[in-house]
Amino acid sequence: MKTSTVIRTVGERIQRDGWASAARSASRKAGELAGRRLAWDEPSLSLAAKDIHDAGPVPAQPGRTVDRLRVGIVCFPPSAGSGGHTTLFRMVRALEERGHHCTLVFYDPLAGDVDRHVPVIRRAWPDLDADIASVDDGFGSYDAVVASSWETAHVVASRNRTAMGFYFIQDYEPFFFPHGYLYDLAESSYALGLQNIALGGMVATEMRRQRDLEPDLLVPFGCDTATYRLLESPEPRHGIVYYAKRTVDRRGYLLAKETLERFHQLCPDQPIHIVGDRVRGWDIPVEQHGSVPPAALNQLYNRTIASLAMSFTNVSLVPGELLAAGNVPVLNDLPGPRLDLDSPDAVWVPGRPDALASALAEVVRADAASIVSRARRLALRPRPSWAVAQSMTADFIEDTVRRGTVPKPGEYRPPPVSAPPRSPSDRAGLRTPGREVS
Numbered sequence: 001m002k003t004s005t006v007i008r009t010v011g012e013r014i015q016r017d018g019w020a021s022a023a024r025s026a027s028r029k030a031g032e033l034a035g036r037r038l039a040w041d042e043p044s045l046s047l048a049a050k051d052i053h054d055a056g057p058v059p060a061q062p063g064r065t066v067d068r069l070r071v072g073i074v075c076f077p078p079s080a081g082s083g084g085h086t087t088l089f090r091m092v093r094a095l096e097e098r099g100h101h102c103t104l105v106f107y108d109p110l111a112g113d114v115d116r117h118v119p120v121i122r123r124a125w126p127d128l129d130a131d132i133a134s135v136d137d138g139f140g141s142y143d144a145v146v147a148s149s150w151e152t153a154h155v156v157a158s159r160n161r162t163a164m165g166f167y168f169i170q171d172y173e174p175f176f177f178p179h180g181y182l183y184d185l186a187e188s189s190y191a192l193g194l195q196n197i198a199l200g201g202m203v204a205t206e207m208r209r210q211r212d213l214e215p216d217l218l219v220p221f222g223c224d225t226a227t228y229r230l231l232e233s234p235e236p237r238h239g240i241v242y243y244a245k246r247t248v249d250r251r252g253y254l255l256a257k258e259t260l261e262r263f264h265q266l267c268p269d270q271p272i273h274i275v276g277d278r279v280r281g282w283d284i285p286v287e288q289h290g291s292v293p294p295a296a297l298n299q300l301y302n303r304t305i306a307s308l309a310m311s312f313t314n315v316s317l318v319p320g321e322l323l324a325a326g327n328v329p330v331l332n333d334l335p336g337p338r339l340d341l342d343s344p345d346a347v348w349v350p351g352r353p354d355a356l357a358s359a360l361a362e363v364v365r366a367d368a369a370s371i372v373s374r375a376r377r378l379a380l381r382p383r384p385s386w387a388v389a390q391s392m393t394a395d396f397i398e399d400t401v402r403r404g405t406v407p408k409p410g411e412y413r414p415p416p417v418s419a420p421p422r423s424p425s426d427r428a429g430l431r432t433p434g435r436e437v438s
Helices: 003-017 019-038 083-097 115-124 150-159 181-191 201-211 253-266 294-303 318-324 335-339 353-364 368-380 386-403
Strands: 070-075 101-106 131-134 144-147 164-169 195-199 217-219 240-244 272-276 287-290 306-308 328-332 347-349
Touching: 070 083, 070 150, 083 101, 083 386, 115 131, 144 150, 144 386, 150 164, 150 181, 164 181, 164 386, 181 201, 195 201, 195 386, 201 335, 217 386, 240 253, 253 272, 253 306, 253 353, 272 294, 294 318, 306 318, 306 353, 318 328, 318 368, 328 353, 347 353
Parallel strands: 070 101, 070 144, 101 131, 144 164, 164 195, 195 217, 240 272, 240 306, 272 287, 306 328, 328 347
Antiparallel strands: none
């Protein structure tokens, strides 16, 4: 292309979209060119090639007659505030409260040193007593090992030879990828012979629909109502909040950006609070909070009227926590997320910017008295506790390891409702999945 043509094209882009947009486009193209020349853009796996399991289902293990199990939880090293790790560690804590010895077994194919992750764990999850180790230390000392993602499911299936293998599934992870090799690897993780524990109806539904597989155990979502709750405040609620995940497309970042830009046009007097990732290049004013500790996050949810909380796969923890704080979540309407957020107070809208922005505007335009009464009604509505999922998961791991047989799909059933709780954290008792408890 001639130099004059390039200059004219750039000038037209600047006039049409502004300097910022033109600079971002030029930077991306420069990065793409450098990536091609230096192989920066060569695709890579988040799983070491040696850990891809393609040798068929793992063999069954004999039963173990021990009271105190040694359980390895295989996961990627977390960053503080990771919702997926927080849910996983709730299950770990339930096992610890029953007297079992748990170890977080980190899988990090790029850097095997786990010591640098210890301060993050101790600071972000102070109630967790688990030891910390690396997958390179092996699985020979455990009675059970629990995978937590499609990658770690392959790691457990390929490296474990002595412990009973489990897989705690929080989302249907093939949907994280285009339909290709990574999709296939993620989908195959459900058929490796591990005992599949599905969190919520969306995961179970997609396992049946996509792979004709029945999870070995289905446990319900819960809500941390000890942290997220209604606070009494003399100040009226004002504005909305959005939890941004810029690089996680299933959480709808680009859709949220367009939605909030249109919402600002409808309600320019309503502040927009952004938590989570810090955003750049928006054409509207926003108040950025970055990563916020749970208690402070609850305060922000109590200060605001509504929120934008979206997902294109399994529902996140955010909408339930918002509801517990009296905040109205507006969500993109899809069958999957609806399966695990059965609330009459959530506002489901077609996933289009105008529809979502209009729904947010309608919520915040309510009169002051209605906003107060609605918040109280939302916060005081009974909602499920995490104790149910914790009890069911701990029961299943204990019973399967001690029995030593591999249940066929759908074979395992939780203990009857009348069974007494096994630990102080089980005060809610064992209930049918999905039934609300206080």
